[in-house]
Structures are given as C-alpha cells and as structure tokens.
Amino acid sequence: MGTYKVNIALNDQKQAVVSARDQQIISDTIPQFGGTGEGFTPPELLLGALGACQLITAKLYAKKFDVDLQNLSIELEGTSEKQDGAADFIPEIKFHFTVESNSPEEKVREFFEFVEKNCLIGATLANQVKLTPAEITIHKPVSK
Numbered sequence: 669m670g671t672y673k674v675n676i677a678l679n680d681q682k683q684a685v686v687s688a689r690d691q692q693i694i695s696d697t698i699p700q701f702g703g704t705g706e707g708f709t710p711p712e713l714l715l716g717a718l719g720a721c722q723l724i725t726a727k728l729y730a731k732k733f734d735v736d737l738q739n740l741s742i743e744l745e746g747t748s749e750k751q752d753g754a755a756d757f758i759p760e761i762k763f764h765f766t767v768e769s770n771s772p773e774e775k776v777r778e779f780f781e782f783v784e785k786n787c788l789i790g791a792t793l794a795n796q797v798k799l800t801p802a803e804i805t806i807h808k809p810v811s812k
Contacts, residue, residue, distance in 0.1 A: 683707050711758060715744040718761065721789035726780070735779045739768040761793070 694707030
C-alpha cells in the first residue's frame with residue numbers, strides 16, 4: 669500500500685506541468701483544441717500510466733512466475749465518447765501486448781491474465797475510483 673501525490677501547475681505556455689518527486693512531464697492538448705501539441709494529452713497520460721503499470725507489473729513478477737520475457741511492449745487505445753449532459757469519457761481501453769519469450773505460450777497467456785488483474789492502475793480503473801470533490805483555495809493576485 670502507498671500514497672501517491674502529484675502537483676500540477678500551468679506554465680507560461682498554458683501547458684500543465686505535472687511534478688512528482690524530482691520528475692516532471694508536460695501535458696498539453698493538440699493545436700485544434702488550443703494547445704501547442706508539445707506534451708502528452710491527458711487521455712494519453714491515462715493510457716500511458718495504465719500501459720507502464722502493466723509492463724512494470726510484468727517485469728516485477730516474471731521471475732516469480734518463471735516466465736521468460738526477452739522483449740515486451742504494449743499498445744493501448746481508447747476512444748472518447750459523448751454523454752448527454754455530461755463530460756466526454758473513454759468507455760473502453762483496448763491493449764495489445766507484444767512479447768518475445770521462450771516460455772510456453774499458454775504459460776505466457778496465463779501470466780498476462782495475472783498482470784492485467786494485478787496492475788494498480790488497471791485495478792483502480794476497473795473498480796471505478798471514487799473522485800472526492802475538490803477543495804479550492806483562492807488567493808488574490810499580488811500586484812507588481
């Protein structure tokens with residue numbers, strides 16, 4: 669169990685700078701929606717977090733399950749849909765693992781069923797995480 673925390677602030681280009689520990693990434697939107705296209709879009713970050721979690725989970729458990737993983741990659745895809753009177757959402761995320769392995773195919777397939785069930789981000793999305801309403805702190809701008 670653990671607690672995870674990130675901080676996000678807008679930079680001068682109106683991009684979201686996502687910070688955690690001593691790491692940073694830029695989140696932006698595509699130019700047709702007013703962004704620069706220089707950073708990952710929020711949906712891309714969501715898919716990336718899920719895919720990274722699955723790959724890391726596979727890496728962490730491969731030896732325990734005696735599964736040989738030579739090379740491993742994943743491609744994820746989600747399509748947003750409109751809801752009447754509500755925000756767009758992604759109802760389904762599809763993923764495709766590409767695995768290079770000397771292990772028997774059935775053993776690899778069973779292992780990836782375990783990975784899908786034990787990835788923290790996947791489990792969070794599958795269990796429909798509760799979003800707690802925001803606390804808002806408002807400050808007056810400092811005059812220069």
